[in-house]
Amino acid sequence: MLAALIPRPDLAPVGQAELAAAQRFLSAECASRQSSIANRQSAWDSPMEARIPGRFVVGFEPGEEEAACAWVDRQGGSVTRVDEASGFVVADFPQGCESHEGRLAQSASLAGGIRYFEPAVRVTAAGLPNDPYFIPDQWDKWAMYADEAWDVTGGSMDVKVAVVDNGVDWQHPDLAADFKTGELGYDFIGNDNDPRPDNFGVPQSFHGTHVAGIIAASRNNNEGVAGWSLVQLLAVRVLNDTGKGTTDVVASGIRWATDHGARVINMSLVSEYSSSPMEAACKYAAEVGVLLVAASGNEGADAVGYPAALSECIAVGATSMDSRLASFSNYGSEQELAAPGADIISCVPGGAYGHADGTSMASPQVAGVASLVLARNPGLSAAETRAILAASAMDMGAVGRDIQYGYGLVNAKRAVDLAAVYVARRASGGLSPNGDCPHVAGTVIVRARTGLPVWVKRARIYDGSGRLVQVTGSGLSPGTYFVPAHSSVLHPHSSSYPSPLRLLVLD
Numbered sequence: 001m002l003a004a005l006i007p008r009p010d011l012a013p014v015g016q017a018e019l020a021a022a023q024r025f026l027s028a029e030c031a032s033r034q035s036s037i038a039n040r041q042s043a044w045d046s047p048m049e050a051r052i053p054g055r056f057v058v059g060f061e062p063g064e065e066e067a068a069c070a071w072v073d074r075q076g077g078s079v080t081r082v083d084e085a086s087g088f089v090v091a092d093f094p095q096g097c098e099s100h101e102g103r104l105a106q107s108a109s110l111a112g113g114i115r116y117f118e119p120a121v122r123v124t125a126a127g128l129p130n131d132p133y134f135i136p137d138q139w140d141k142w143a144m145y146a147d148e149a150w151d152v153t154g155g156s157m158d159v160k161v162a163v164v165d166n167g168v169d170w171q172h173p174d175l176a177a178d179f180k181t182g183e184l185g186y187d188f189i190g191n192d193n194d195p196r197p198d199n200f201g202v203p204q205s206f207h208g209t210h211v212a213g214i215i216a217a218s219r220n221n222n223e224g225v226a227g228w229s230l231v232q233l234l235a236v237r238v239l240n241d242t243g244k245g246t247t248d249v250v251a252s253g254i255r256w257a258t259d260h261g262a263r264v265i266n267m268s269l270v271s272e273y274s275s276s277p278m279e280a281a282c283k284y285a286a287e288v289g290v291l292l293v294a295a296s297g298n299e300g301a302d303a304v305g306y307p308a309a310l311s312e313c314i315a316v317g318a319t320s321m322d323s324r325l326a327s328f329s330n331y332g333s334e335q336e337l338a339a340p341g342a343d344i345i346s347c348v349p350g351g352a353y354g355h356a357d358g359t360s361m362a363s364p365q366v367a368g369v370a371s372l373v374l375a376r377n378p379g380l381s382a383a384e385t386r387a388i389l390a391a392s393a394m395d396m397g398a399v400g401r402d403i404q405y406g407y408g409l410v411n412a413k414r415a416v417d418l419a420a421v422y423v424a425r426r427a428s429g430g431l432s433p434n435g436d437c438p439h440v441a442g443t444v445i446v447r448a449r450t451g452l453p454v455w456v457k458r459a460r461i462y463d464g465s466g467r468l469v470q471v472t473g474s475g476l477s478p479g480t481y482f483v484p485a486h487s488s489v490l491h492p493h494s495s496s497y498p499s500p501l502r503l504l505v506l507d
Contacts, residue, residue, distance in 0.1 A: 008143055014392055014418040022391035022422060043118040046273040054095060055120040057248045059088040059276055064113030071111045075104060083252045088277050090120060090248055116276045121247045123271035138225060139321060140340035140365060146228065149372060149412035154219065155229030156375035161215055161264045161367060162257035164250065165208030166243050167197040168235035169349035172209060174217040174224040178233040185235035186256055188249050195235035197349055202241040206348040210356050211268045213347030214364040215371065224353050225345055228368025229375060234262055239269060251277035258285040263374055266367035267294040268360035270305035278307055286312040291382040293367040295359035297330035302403065304332040314386060317405065318342060318362035323396070325404045329359055336406040337393055339365035369412045373419045380419065392418040
């Protein structure tokens with residue numbers, strides 16, 4: 001039935017072009033990160049209606065929590081929440097404080113131990129059109145060649161995927177098998193270990209459950225729908241039942257998911273403005289090796305929302321049944337991939353099923369395919385997985401990357417095929433040019449303890465935020481760094497490397 005109603009193009013095999021593209025995408029990450037940092041819309045750029053009245057976020061230096069709380073108290077505010085791991089407190093100030101927020105910001109900048117002071121910005125679940133079209137079930141999986149990808153792999157419970165959203169009905173019969181007792185997730189709204197929505201009767205409470213079903217609803221169980229991959233789900237509730245919340249709580253959810261082993265984090269939520277806590281949390285997750293996937297937003301505008309617009313995240317736009325960008329989908333230079341997001345059927349709380357539209361539905365399609373790739377090839381890094389998704393996507397719109405579709409429509413079969421080719425070539429050494437350091441697709445691997453090669457010590461080294469951390473001589477702490485193309489000294493075989501070069505320093 002689907003074959004007759006939803007035609008799909010012939011599946012071209014992956015080959016050398018896609019393999020080379022994956023390597024190019026890896027090497028371009030540094031430039032993308034710098035552009036994102038330079039062009040971001042900060043919390044201070046947000047209008048008053050985008051903020052929580054009287055609420056501010058105060059970032060503190062390591063060990064300076066008490067100093068930050070004391071400063072809040074001296075300014076007449078009260079601390080409502082502390083995130084020690086992320087290094088910030090959330091504080092409420094008296095009504096009308098917005099009229100002298102400049103004085104508060106100046107005081108914070110002069111106070112010892114405070115890293116930043118900014119308003120709390122609202123974030124909501126990516127908007128959903130009100131008039132869904134009821135079409136043949138799961139056309140989305142058909143268009144993305146799920147059936148052929150499942151012939152290769154069905155997923156693995158060893159891969160943890162976090163759904164950072166407004167809660168998941170983990171007792172749903174099509175989702176229960178994806179959760180482990182004692183590891184359901186966390187509810188940052190209710191501050192407990194039960195991450196279900198509080199009231200299934202609230203219309204928007206379906207959101208996180210619907211997202212989770214797209215990723216991991218059980219297959220071949222004679223129940224409802226089929227999700228992308230067998231995975232272990234972590235439900236991280238950062239929005240209330242109506243899909244409302246703040247970026248600082250989202251930040252706490254990202255860090256919690258990272259610290260609890262998530263390899264993929266899906267964020268079907270969007271804010272017009274970024275915030276320091278959310279940026280720091282995404283940077284932390286990316287540096288640890290988590291793949292971050294986020295919805296671009298649903299205003300039909302040239303304006304990718306946050307966190308999708310951050311370079312650490314894959315920004316996902318939504319397509320409709322005609323293989324075009326959906327009318328509601330946002331787009332822009334940060335758009336990286338596209339996936340079906342119109343008339344998508346999935347789980348809803350209480351054991352039921354329903355259709356929904358939005359980039360909220362497109363983002364988990366990408367997260368689900370990523371989890372398939374990782375299940376088949378668990379040794380892939382987040383950056384490699386991201387590059388494989390982009391390199392194997394079906395080009396749409398203008399040739400090459402464009403602002404509407406990014407690199408194109410994600411194709412599950414091509415992704416798992418390219419991953420297999422990539423891993424085999426990497427294992428055989430086929431990705432490594434001659435040199436004194438191991439090299440994998442634009443990444444040179446060195447060990448800090450055994451001493452850095454001379455060319456590394458003499459190069460200009462930047463961290464993931466674009467900060468120059470070394471010019472000459474000194475050693476590097478374990479982590480991920482970048483050597484730009486214009487660095488005065490590079491590896492003697494640098495002509496074999498793409499630029500900018502990623503430098504992975506192991507302990």
